[in-house]
Amino acid sequence: MARKPRWSVTWPTRPNGVYTQLVRADDPTDAVRVAAELDWPTADGYTVAFDYEPQVWRLRRPYFLRSHPVAGPDFPDLVLGEVAFTPWPLPKADA
Numbered sequence: 001m002a003r004k005p006r007w008s009v010t011w012p013t014r015p016n017g018v019y020t021q022l023v024r025a026d027d028p029t030d031a032v033r034v035a036a037e038l039d040w041p042t043a044d045g046y047t048v049a050f051d052y053e054p055q056v057w058r059l060r061r062p063y064f065l066r067s068h069p070v071a072g073p074d075f076p077d078l079v080l081g082e083v084a085f086t087p088w089p090l091p092k093a094d095a
Contacts, residue, residue, distance in 0.1 A: 003024065004024040004025055004026055005024065005025070005026070005058065005059075005060075006022065006023070006024055006058075006059040006060075007022070007023050007024070007025055007028065007031035007035075007056055007057065007058060007059060008020050008021070008022050008023075008056070008057045008059055009021050009023060009031050009032055009034075009035035009054050009055070009056050010054055010055040010056075010057075010072075011035075011048045011049055011050060011052060011054045011055075012048075012049045012052050013042060013046045013047065013048055013049060014046065014047050014048075014049050015045070015046070017046065019040060019042060019046075019048060021035040021038055021040065022059070023035050023038070028056045028058075028070050028071040031056055032054055032056060032071075035054070036050065053072050053073060054071075054072050055069060055071070055072035055073055055074065056069070056070050056071040056072050057069050057070065058070045
């Protein structure tokens, strides 16, 4: 039985930044589904912005030569020379 391909799925986080999960899946759509179901260990005060489209890369060895983006946007903080990406913060619940 062959192992499923490796993918990286990157979502923005609020209040700023991005977070990446590495998963094994059949295709980019399956990779997003698998990553969304994982428990994301974000830092206190940060949440994953699941309402944004994630960036998906197909990972192949050697990674620096053969890995490539297959779906989603290039987040500007991952692109040299672009202004950093900052999603809007989640509304705070009034207590």
